[in-house]
Amino acid sequence: MTSKEYRTISQIAGPLVFVEKTEPVGYGEIAIVTLPNGEERRGQVLDSSHDVVVIQMFEGTSGIERAAGARFTGETLKMPVSQDMLGRILSGSGEPLDGGPKIVPDDRLDIIGAAINPWARDNPREFIQTGISTIDGMNTLVRGQKLPIFSGSGLPHNDIALQIARQAKVLGKNEEFAVVFGAMGITNEEAQYFMKDFERTGALKRAVVFMNLADDPAIERIITPRLALTTAEYLAYQLGMSVLVILTDITNYCEALRQIGAAREEVPGRRGYPGYMYTDLAMLYERAGRIKGKTGSITQIPILSMPGDDITHPIADLTGYITEGQIVAKRDLHRAGIYPPIDVGSSLSRLMDSGIGKGRTREDHKPVSDQCYAAYAEGRDLRGLVAIVGKDALSDRDRKFLDFADLFERRIVRQGREEDREIETTLDMMWEILATIPENQLTRIDRKWIEKYHPAHKKPVEAT
């Protein structure tokens, strides 16, 4: 539409540029600011009135002066999408980083993405086998779910994410997931690590990678996940693929949000994060799901490192309120040399129940995992007691539970980085360790499952 260039920039503050006396400009429109040296920067309209238009610059404002010109494109931020994006590595704002050609668009889509009508959504209930026991057995992931990994700095969340990306499959179907990877503010080293792993395992050919590195402008982080999710929606709903979206690190994204909020002189909410952070995060996470009558789906695994391992930090907290559960990595397990250091006690998959059981995983899945949860929780409580009174003071029964907790961590939680466990294997392993506690203590399990699956009944040997 209008390509009139305005030279009326009146104020530049943080990532914001204020332009005065323009023709009417639409809210959310893309603006292009041209520096005197001819360099072009993109931004988006945040506030539009007759007197002044506020532009939020995606690539930062350094180098912009009042003499720069601004023009408005007349449309909101759209991105080119195409099937050929699979196998490509792009920057945080969608430019090729792999030396390949520009994306030839099959379509151009608005990156904000509309909300799925709840009426059009389909229930996520297809089990995704990740090959990781603590997830498959205890916190099952299903197609269309958003299940974040809550981690901390120095924990191997990247390894877990990569392992999931590599091993994830829907049982009974031979189709592999297309992986869309959105990196926000990660270090160059981490980026290299991801790239190497994608290339080594051949995962790159079915992946689209967006990289916003730690030294890229923070503001670009706001659009990176939206580009990733728009691509995912295209692959899922237009091309019918099962898409797995991995976003890392949400904490960096939220820092960027806060930075912009501060620059806009907004009233801050908790710990300085903007009051609309819940809605903002929901606009990302809620783009996971399935739609009735469509074969494709979007499953999201956002990764966030909890500042100070604090699960009540606003970022983790708000995320937990939007996502359908969380996988929590714990430092003490990591210190004890257990990989993946997933703490099942504080982890949860809200959609687990609809994805497990007869015809999905195995009929005894739910009671077995409930029993493991209960026994492990009890065993862990006893550890505290043992620290005070010593193991000898425990009753026989309690000692069995104490040992169970250790066994659980060593046998079920711990597994190799390349170890891909079938769900049957996971469940059988859970039965094996459950057999170490007296049978009458297995209160969560129906008699009939005990008779069918308990090792003592399968084989005529009494487990001790």
Added chain:
Amino acid sequence: MANVGEINRVAGPVVTATGISPKMYDVIQVGHEKLLGEVIKIIGNKTVIQVYEDTSGIRPGEPVISTGLPLVAELGPGLLGSVYDGILRPLPDLMAAMGDFIKRGVTAPGLDRKIKYTFTPSVKKGDKVVQGQILGTAPERSIVHKILVPVGMSGTIQEIKGGDFTVIDPIGSIEGQSITMMQKWPVRRGRPVHNKLIPDIPLLTGQRVLDTLFPISKGGTAAIPGGFGTGKTVTQQQLAKWSDADIVVYIGCGERGNEMTEVLSMFPELEDPKTKKPLMDRTVLIANTSNMPVAAREASVYTGMTVAEYYRDMGYDVSLMADSTSRWAEAMREISSRLEEMPGEEGFPAYLSARLSEFYERAGRANTYSGNTGSVSVVGAVSPPGGDLSEPVTQATLRIVRVFWALDSKLRERRHFPAINWLTSYSLYTGTLDTWYRTNVAQDFPELRSWAMEVLQKEAELQEVVQLVGSDALPEEQKLTLEVARMIREIVLQQNAYHAVDTYSPMPRQYTVLKTIKRFADLSKKAVENEVLVDVISNMPLRTRLGKSKFEENVDQELADIGNEMDKAFDALGGK
């Protein structure tokens, strides 16, 4: 009074316009696409509008049209079984109009204009009627929909006719004003009642921990706080499914899309345990997920409440669930901050507490103008950030509500469901409800409840000792207290929402279970006095049977059998 003006400024969902002079909370059509918005502030000749839809691409200079009316809900036959967004647009209609994703600029009337309902008048020409009085009935799904005289209207009936009509066909007239089965009501205003009553009848839910220990009354208010993943949503869904209300209004306010889908797909499949008809027949769902426009989220609790009050006015018991009021409060905060209002605590607007009280005060049991008694019970979920109950929304809520069901993540980790903490929860209705329990359940029910609470309290004290010295160091009688408390926890408090039998426990059964445990406890106490070890008691086959009885197909028979065999089983233990 000009009613067309132009946009002056657009900043997200907040649009400022000039050239119109509307009233506060009037509905405004914004821009060429006529997006729906509401006046939230008037400064001189400037009108500040919150828009319910996405405002991307809207420019200064585009027109705004003032409708002169506040946000209203269409009330009439056709509400039940419907699924709406926050401003009462039917989601299936939106899907038909815009596809799988919510786009904007589409209006869809709340009530279907084509379906005909059979209206049977109960008044005749020449009768004098007043507002809220019943004009006649029309069957709507599983209930009888009573057509009421619109509020504010009264006088002599000049004409009234029976037959099949749509909601917009005239069915008669009062004092020259034509009446239809549909009426409109501004959602932000409570519908009037004749007088409010003391809430002395419980709203039974079939959930043991709630009915037995922490009951809510019909017309009462309750809050469920809980960190994420404590089973708040499951508890609310159980309430919707099983509570003995006639009508259920469920507001999914700023919650997860997939969860809403679960509700949307679960409800139509569910059967009402009493009528054997689909539960959806008496349910109205309002779904406004977290990524749908924030202003519509803010409005959704009011639209839901208006629908609930409308059915109350016919004389029905309505239970309204709002999940979650924290998301509603956050919507207020978000809009308030866009208005650059001076914030109160944690960025929430200073009027947060006032708005919450206004909302909860719309609950209650009342004599309505229709001559019937009806009620609206409200269960509001709050989602305290970081599980911190001292945050403003939870605190403001707790000052108003009378029941508090404290969900606890520690219990969740132990897979104790529903994860309602029996030590921190409370119900201020137990006193007023005692008479009802004595007459309708059992004379000794309140005492039985106190006994159970006492045992649980003692257990908590003993647990502290156990933490230090281990349970083996306790004397036998205290070990027994722990064992009895454990029975109460495992048999009464824990309830499996997904188990066909256990999911619903009728009141007589709740009483029998507790009574049986009490008897078991009394006999155990005698046995322990006769030097039987607690370990022996807890390993009794009868104890195991009692523990599993709630999962038996024929649970009532099983409980009776256990009761019959109990004396013999204890005799067999021997002892001194």
